[in-house]
Amino acid sequence: MITYLARRILWIIPVLFAVSIITFVLMHAVPGGPWDAEKRLPAGVQARLNAEYGLDKPLYEQYIQWAGAFVTGDLGPSYRSRDRRVNDIVADGIATTVQLGVMAFTLSVVVGIPLGIFAALGHNRWPDYLSTSVSIIGIATPSFVLAILLVVLFAVELGWFPTGGWKGPQYWVLPTVALAGFPIAVIARYTRASMLEVTRKDYIRTAQSKGLGNTSVVSRHMIRNALIPVVTILGPTLAFLVTGSFIIETIFSVPGIGRFYISAISTRDYSLLMAMTMLYAFAIAFLNVVVDVLYAYIDPRIRYS
């Protein structure tokens, strides 16, 4: 198990290396640069800045410079906020983004799984139709539509919650719900499908025929087995949620780092863009390992060696 884990974790390194090369080359291939503005900077100033940030060097040298700093934990200077380091920008916002992501993840699991179970147990009856309708709406509604609906209804019209910001628990509610909408629907659908599959298994019939109570069959045999496929999608879902959502953080003006995924591209803030991409890649790769390990606990048949 330890060897397996070590091997999997070591494999993250070449993955990150490949991601960094691809991102680095692509972002420099896009026309434009960090000093672009409607009012152009004087050519001399641009040249000076390029020299200061090493943008006048060949691309491979720039990459080596970036990678050298990266492995020591230095994410470089921000090109847009010239007196700040990317480390500071990430440090400022990451706690907020992770908090929002974890809250949304918790909500998705707490609502999504029971919703799926509820649907499966009432298969082809009203609980199923209700749950399925909710899920389909959740999957079909883009998060920004849901977010703006929530703002207009609960913040502007009813005044129950603030329209945006991040100053206390009342500020957390709308962004969490908006961010959880889609994963709730997805998790509910997976859970339902998985439950229905398990229901037809021999061991369930065995359990029922030997006289086990319904509650016991559902909780001890059906749910536990049905959750294995669900766990597969929980990893990427968690990675997606904790690395932030550009759209939700933008609409609710949440001071996290999610919004930098897009803004770093449009402002050509190269070092920030690299930091965001590496963070996201690491989160995905790492959480996939975690999911694989979790399998072993949920499903005793899976053993790593």
Next chain:
Amino acid sequence: MSQKRLLALVGAVAIVASACGGTPASQAPASQAPGASVAPSTEPSAELADEQIIRWPLIQDPATIDPTMAQDSQSTAVLTSVQRGLVYIDKDLNLVPGLAESWDISPDAKTITFHLKDAQYSNGDPIVAADLVYSWKRLVDPRTAAPYSYVMAEVVGGQDLLDLAGAKPAATDAVVDAALEKFGVAAPDEKTFVVTLAFPATYFLSVATMWVTVPIQEKWITSEGATETGNYVASGPFTVESWDHNAQIVLKPNPNWYGEKPTLTEIQMPIFAELAEAQRAYEADEVDSVYPIPDEDIARIKDDPAFADQYSVIPTLGIAHYDYNNGVDPSGEGKLARCPDEKTCPTVNKDFRIALTQAIDKQAFIDATFSGIGTVANSFVMPGLPGYDETIDPYPFDLTAAKASMDKALASIGYASAADIPALKFGFNTGAGHEPRVAFLAEAWNQAFGLKTEQIGSEFSVFLTQRTAGEYDIARDAWGADYPHANNQLSGNFTCGGGNNNSQYCNPAFDALLLEAASEPDATKQADLYKQAGKILADDAADLPLLYRDFATVVKTWVDGEIVTPIDHNNPGDKFAETIKILKH
């Protein structure tokens, strides 16, 4: 939910969708702001609120609040309340004393001697002339690489320092230091600051109103985290209490401010990711103004009686115009490589440009694509600035004249009809509301001449790169005044090889007039020279001026005493936060 709200919702959704296309929200500093007017003052009996707090939204975290480095409107929106220069403006854009009590101008207009007020920074230290020497040298120092370093070009030795910035190989410290020694600023005593100009640039006092020219204490700005919470040193009426990045900036009155104590006890600046979010926060009573109102909300707000006492339109020192490609290489010499002849680039032909100009009904354009907000522009210098000439209008909307001009152009270029011309490249940036404007113009030209255009929408940075390189025949453009003077409007935008010459235009007669104007000590004669220069530009149809920008805004009724100017930064009245009061509500 009312139908209006629903419309607002649909609009907002569209905005967010387009925001995913990613457009930098930062605008050039003064691309805002309006013609001077004072908000209707309420009865003197109006009672003040117990809490004197104003909530002004910022859109995105300011890039910096280091005065030397700031360039976008979010940064300057903070700076204007916390820093003050030697000279300031009044509500009518007249120059008035700021930190300088008075100034003397030498008979040859080349030396300005500022006499400083007895004033202190927020940390209690006196504001001395040496801080101005430090600040101005820091601005022009090539090692600083400040975006607005160019405003120091008129000072003796300034141009040499600016030239050093692009030197290859990079200038050594010794060379830069030697050049700084010769830079024409001096502090003969603590309260006297002397600037020596290379030529009598009478507009230079306007430059001294800019945020980049404020005094800066060296020991403060070189300290660790100088602009972060708890460290800020202000020379203006307010100081920075806290900066919670991407969340909120809070300003408090500067206890050592030389002027009258502000009524406001706090300015809260919550930071939004997009303008649309600020608008929703306004409607939920979370902020006190929005400026400008997002395009997609204007139509709804304008006619809603609920907003009648909050809505107003403020003129700004900004212009929306479109560049014609005049075919000169960006260096200012020779032809643009992609435009060897008029057949390839018809916009190089003057009659062709005139025809395009005559085919546009500018008022209809404003009504259709700017919700009717804005004033028809026929020349580049804005109303209210010396050098503005309302009589300039060489090519008014006239389809018959336009067809005649086009026939003349076609004969010279060598096409039988405008329809034979390969589609003109018409560039703009996406996700910023320009699509209907570009479509309006393209359609007008198509209907008038059968002319085809290829409308090329690109992401902002890509668009800017292409525009600079002269890759388009026609391109969207805009300009906002950095300081209220014609020199700022014309030089750089249209001089041969000028830094912002997106029209690839070059006319030595125009350049000569601008040089002459810059050296003319007499203000009236100078304004006249700028008018002549503006006339050359218009006669050449160098670009297509469309409208002087006005901004629609909403301000809560309890905000009182604001002095609104055409160069406000981010909220109406933010040039004079010290005069604002909050009424009981």
